[in-house]
Amino acid sequence: MNVPVALSITLTYLLVALCIGVRARGGRSMARLEEWGVAGRSMNGVVLYLLIGAGSISAYTFMGAPGWAYSKGVPVFYVVIYLSYLAMVAWYFGPKVWALGERFGHVTQADAIRDRYQSPKLGALAALVMSIGTLAYAVLQTIGAAYILDVMSGGAIPRWAGVSVVLGIMAIYLWLSGQRAIGMTNAFQGALMLVIAWLIGLWATHQASGDWWFGAVFDRLADQRPGFLTLPGADGSMSFAFWTTSILVSMVSFMPPVWMQWMSARSPTTLRRSATWLPTYYVVILPMVVVGFIGIFALPQLERADTVALTMAMQSMPAALAGLLGAGTLAAAMSSSEPFIHATAVTWARDVLRPALGLSEAATARLARWLLLAIMALIVAPLAITSPGNLVMILLIGLGFAAQVLPAFIGMFLWPRATPAGVTAGILAGFAVTLLGTLVWRNPLGVHAGFWGLLLNLPLFVVVSLSTRPVAREVTERFFAIMARH
Amino acid sequence: MPPRFVRPTSRRGWLLLAAFILIIAAGCWPVIALVNQPVRVLGLPLIALWAYGIVLASVAVMALGNRWLARSDPPAAEPEERVQRERSS
Numbered sequence: 001m002n003v004p005v006a007l008s009i010t011l012t013y014l015l016v017a018l019c020i021g022v023r024a025r026g027g028r029s030m031a032r033l034e035e036w037g038v039a040g041r042s043m044n045g046v047v048l049y050l051l052i053g054a055g056s057i058s059a060y061t062f063m064g065a066p067g068w069a070y071s072k073g074v075p076v077f078y079v080v081i082y083l084s085y086l087a088m089v090a091w092y093f094g095p096k097v098w099a100l101g102e103r104f105g106h107v108t109q110a111d112a113i114r115d116r117y118q119s120p121k122l123g124a125l126a127a128l129v130m131s132i133g134t135l136a137y138a139v140l141q142t143i144g145a146a147y148i149l150d151v152m153s154g155g156a157i158p159r160w161a162g163v164s165v166v167l168g169i170m171a172i173y174l175w176l177s178g179q180r181a182i183g184m185t186n187a188f189q190g191a192l193m194l195v196i197a198w199l200i201g202l203w204a205t206h207q208a209s210g211d212w213w214f215g216a217v218f219d220r221l222a223d224q225r226p227g228f229l230t231l232p233g234a235d236g237s238m239s240f241a242f243w244t245t246s247i248l249v250s251m252v253s254f255m256p257p258v259w260m261q262w263m264s265a266r267s268p269t270t271l272r273r274s275a276t277w278l279p280t281y282y283v284v285i286l287p288m289v290v291v292g293f294i295g296i297f298a299l300p301q302l303e304r305a306d307t308v309a310l311t312m313a314m315q316s317m318p319a320a321l322a323g324l325l326g327a328g329t330l331a332a333a334m335s336s337s338e339p340f341i342h343a344t345a346v347t348w349a350r351d352v353l354r355p356a357l358g359l360s361e362a363a364t365a366r367l368a369r370w371l372l373l374a375i376m377a378l379i380v381a382p383l384a385i386t387s388p389g390n391l392v393m394i395l396l397i398g399l400g401f402a403a404q405v406l407p408a409f410i411g412m413f414l415w416p417r418a419t420p421a422g423v424t425a426g427i428l429a430g431f432a433v434t435l436l437g438t439l440v441w442r443n444p445l446g447v448h449a450g451f452w453g454l455l456l457n458l459p460l461f462v463v464v465s466l467s468t469r470p471v472a473r474e475v476t477e478r479f480f481a482i483m484a485r486h
Numbered sequence: 487m488p489p490r491f492v493r494p495t496s497r498r499g500w501l502l503l504a505a506f507i508l509i510i511a512a513g514c515w516p517v518i519a520l521v522n523q524p525v526r527v528l529g530l531p532l533i534a535l536w537a538y539g540i541v542l543a544s545v546a547v548m549a550l551g552n553r554w555l556a557r558s559d560p561p562a563a564e565p566e567e568r569v570q571r572e573r574s575s
Contacts, residue, residue, distance in 0.1 A: 074531050074533045074534060077533055077534050077537040078513075078537075080537040080538065080540075080541060081513040081537050081540050082513075084509075084513075084540055084541050084544045085509075085510060085513070085544070087544060087548070088506055088509070088510075088544050088547075088548065091548045091551070092506075213529055214529055214530065215526070215528075215529025215530075216529075218526050218529060218530060218531055219526070219529075222524060222526060226524045229524045229526075229531045229533075230522050230523065230524050230531075230533065231518070231522050231533070240515040240516075240518065240519055240522075241515065243514075243515065243518060244514040244515045244518070247513055247514060248514070251510075272548075272551075272552055272555070273552065275548060276545060276548035276549050276551075276552055277545065279541040279542075279544050279545050280541065280545060282541060283538070283541075286534070286538070289534075413492065414491055414492045415490075415491050415492070417490070480492070483492055484492075484495075
């Protein structure tokens with residue numbers, strides 16, 4: 001492969017993303033956290049569609065999904081289903097979150113939790129613990145981005161340099177433009193991913209079968225490897241129980257950056273319209289999954305399944321196409337990394353340090369921007385460069401926790417009787433069970449550890465809530481008055 | 487304030503809730519076991535086509551919900567209106 005051509009295309013993408021991110025500011029002051037954190041609640045439907053779509057897809061589309069297809073087969077499609085359900089969750093809950101934020105000035109998820117339960121401690125706890133999974137996710141995406149630069153440069157850009165370049169570029173536009181940069185760069189990255197994924201998928205299919213549609217690829221699989229076309233998949237790992245519980249647990253995991261994306265919408269109607277069309281974005285996954293299936297025959301001895309698309313690109317694609325794949329994968333990694341780092345900076349400043357130090361609104365906004373740089377330099381960069389072996393485990397635990405915060409949202413949107421004690425008891429019990437089911441007895445009986453957590457969490461939440469004192473009536477009344485209108 | 491649990495307040499609300507539950511059930515066991523066959527439709531494995539069928543169904547139900555909401559709700563205030571409202575208050 002012609003490395004200079006492929007690398008220059010990938011680097012051109014980085015420059016374009018930088019320009020878009022810097023220009024996204026548009027002369028606005030970023031002194032208010034509402035502006036830097038949630039773009040002054042001003043994003044239009046198209047930007048929001050691509051922002052949420054690209055943010056939820058991540059490097060998984062270009063590396064993980066083809067890898068799953070390569071090693072397991074059709075179990076990979078559970079992602080398409082749960083992402084569609086997440087869009088329905090956004091359609092239903094997003095406008096309520098937006099209305100709460102607009103009415104009561106919430107910027108973060110923990111902000112809303114603190115207000116609903118009148119507990120700064122519960123808000124700070126939610127902010128800190130949710131950031132475990134959030135940061136682990138951002139670190140993994142950054143590692144993916146650096147890996148792309150390493151591959152596309154033929155090894156000339158080592159991981160430390162790739163991490164520095166990617167984080168450096170993100171730091172510049174996030175510092176200058178905050179959530180507006182995330183919106184505009186994700187819109188660009190989302191559109192780019194969609195085009196590149198289909199270009200690569202169709203090209204690889206045509207090379208492998210002579211057809212432009214995927215049918216011949218699956219015909220061959222049905223003849224020679226039929227185990228890839230049904231559950232539990234070729235490696236037998238995706239039972240019906242694990243498929244179902246993975247979808248349900250993922251569906252109820254309200255990640256903090258997504259919450260902030262909802263609050264960035266111009267209006268509840270804009271958000272609802274974006275959520276309505278959001279599932280259509282996930283056609284981006286199909287062509288890359290087919291690339292993974294093609295790899296089963298083209299690259300039978302591959303050591304790491306998630307490198308199947310890149311390996312195929314390096315071995316057989318024209319340099320321009322390989323460069324585009326590099327750009328698309330980098331876009332996917334960055335579009336997921338940046339909102340997670342940004343959301344962590346905002347929530348640490350607003351929900352942990354502001355109440356602890358008694359900061360003003362303006363000081364909190366300044367602190368959030370400095371925290372962004374500190375998180376990148378002192379947490380994300382060192383972890384991405386050293387890439388500790390237990391990072392994926394930290395991510396799994398973090399994501400397992402995300403689902404366990406469900407009682408806090410049930411109490412916010414659906415059940416006025418929920419109490420801070422009930423929520424705390426449910427979260428802690430659910431988290432402990434998820435931890436055991438992740439570290440000690442992995443997914444007992446083939447059921448997702450987070451689902452076992454919820455089985456204890458939810459009944460405990462109800463029982464403790466019914467036996468403890470609720471927050472002041474006026475608090476639940478003002479929350480549920482908004483629920484009734486949205 | 488609702489006394490126990492927030493529930494839909496109209497027939498259309500209940501219909502939407504039922505449609506949401508049906509779509510979620512369509513992606514889970516036992517329904518998924520019914521489409522777990524090694525056959526191909528339109529060139530795709532049945533389970534892949536089913537997944538994208540769920541995509542279309544969820545878009546259709548949300549679009550229907552938007553239409554119903556547009557008929558029953560007053561139009562939401564846009565940012566400019568909000569600013570004017572805040573200035574005048």
